[in-house]
Amino acid sequence: MLNETRIPGQRVPIAEDENGLPTREWFRYFEYLYTVAATSATNAGFYDTTSTAWTANTPTIVPVGSTYAAHGFTLAASRITVTGAGRCIINVSLQLTNNNASNDDDMTLWLRVNGADAVATARRVTVPKQHASVAGSVLMTANFSYTFAAGDYFELYGLSKLGYAQIATYAASSSPAYPAAPGTILSVAQIL
Numbered sequence: 321m322l323n324e325t326r327i328p329g330q331r332v333p334i335a336e337d338e339n340g341l342p343t344r345e346w347f348r349y350f351e352y353l354y355t356v357a358a359t360s361a362t363n364a365g366f367y368d369t370t371s372t373a374w375t376a377n378t379p380t381i382v383p384v385g386s387t388y389a390a391h392g393f394t395l396a397a398s399r400i401t402v403t404g405a406g407r408c409i410i411n412v413s414l415q416l417t418n419n420n421a422s423n424d425d426d427m428t429l430w431l432r433v434n435g436a437d438a439v440a441t442a443r444r445v446t447v448p449k450q451h452a453s454v455a456g457s458v459l460m461t462a463n464f465s466y467t468f469a470a471g472d473y474f475e476l477y478g479l480s481k482l483g484y485a486q487i488a489t490y491a492a493s494s495s496p497a498y499p500a501a502p503g504t505i506l507s508v509a510q511i512l
Contacts, residue, residue, distance in 0.1 A: 362391055362392030362393070362403075362404060362406070362509065362510035363389075363391060363392065363393075363507070363508065363509035363510065364387070364388075364389065364390035364391065364392065364393035364395075364400070364507065364508050364509075365387070365388035365389055365390070365505075365506070365507045366384045366386065366387055366388065366390075366395055366400065366505075366506045366507070366508075367384070367385075367386050367388060367502040367504060367505045367506070368382075368383045368384050368385045368386060368398075368487075368489075368502055368503060368504040369385075369386070369489040369500060369502050369503065370383045370385065370487070370489065370503065370504075371486060371487060371488050371489050371503055372486055372487040372503065373483075373486045374427075374478065374479070374480035374483055374485055374486060375480075375483055376480060376481065376482050376483030377479065377480075377481060377483075378479065378483075379477050379478070379479050380477065380478055380479070381398050381475055381476070381477055381478075382398065382412075382414070382429070382475075382476035382477065382478050382487070382504055383398050383487075383504060384398045384400070384476065384504055384506055385398065386502075392404055392510060393508055398475055398476075399473045399474075399475050400473060400474055400475070400506075400508065401471065401472070401473040402468040402469075402470065402471070402472050402473065402474070402510075403470060403471075404470050404510065405467075405468060405469050405470045406467070406468065406510045406511070406512050407465065407466070407467045407468075407510065407511050407512035408465070408466055408467075408468055408508055408509065408510050408511065409463065409464070409465055409508070409509050409511055410431070410463070410464040410465075410466065410474070410506065410507070410508045411461070411462075411463050411506070411507045411508075412429065412460075412461065412462045412463075412464075412476060412504070412505070412506045413459055413460065413461045413462075413504075413505045414427075414429065414459070414460040414478075414487055414503065414504055415457070415459055415487060415488050415489070415490070415501065415502075415503045415504075416445070416447045416457065416458050416459070416460050416485050416486065416487060416488065417447065417455040417456065417457045417485070417486055417488040418447040418448060418449055418450060418455060418456040418457070418484045418485055418486075419450050419455045419484065419486075420449055420450060420482070420484040421449060421450045421451075422449060423449055423482055423484060424446050424447065424448050424449050424456070425446070425447045425449075425480055425481055425482045425483070425484040425485040426444060426445070426446050426447075426480075426481040426482075426485075427444065427445050427446075427447055427460060427478060427479070427480055427481075427485045428442050428443070428444045428478065428479045428481075429442070429443050429444075429445075429460060429462050429476060429477070429478045430442040430443070430476075430477055430478075431464050431466065431474055431475075431476065431477075432474065432475045432476070432477050433466065433468070433472060433473070433474045434472055434473060434474075437477070438464075438466060438474075441464055441466075443460070443462040445458055445460045446458070447484070447485040449484075455488075457488070467512075476504075476506070487503035487504060488503050489501065489502055489503040
């Protein structure tokens with residue numbers, strides 16, 4: 321929470337001299353604002369490198385097993401727990417492939433909170449069929465906005481209509497050099 325008593329008086333000039341550097345009072349205030357912003361950020365990034373096949377028409381948890389960084393969220397067994405109450409934005413991307421040469425497949429993704437499907441959170445994409453021995457692929461992205469109580473948890477669930485869609489992870493390369501491409505990437509940030 322901001323402490324307005326740290327705001328310099330209205331007669332304290334912002335610039336100290338012709339170089340445009342802030343006065344000591346304003347410098348301390350800006351440093352205070354930076355400290356408040358840096359220590360109150362509640363956000364996290366997670367990913368998973370599991371390539372996952374889906375059983376047709378069977379709701380299945382989307383694996384999330386690794387953490388980039390986390391402040392205010394914890395991860396255990398693909399379940400993300402929110403430590404403080406508030407409104408959060410959740411961004412997800414899944415690399416989906418389809419190795420079936422005859423059929424496109426529909427993939428549905430949704431949010432499950434505290435073990436129950438969250439209302440109106442389903443997102444759907446069609447994963448194209450294989451063409452000329454090259455798997456069909458699509459990057460599925462989804463954004464969710466949800467208000468959590470402290471201690472709530474959420475999971476991602478998915479459903480492949482025909483069972484041909486799968487999450488694909490691509491390994492890192494040394495020539496040419498590039499990092500691995502996780503099949504699942506999830507970021508979450510508390511905004512209120």
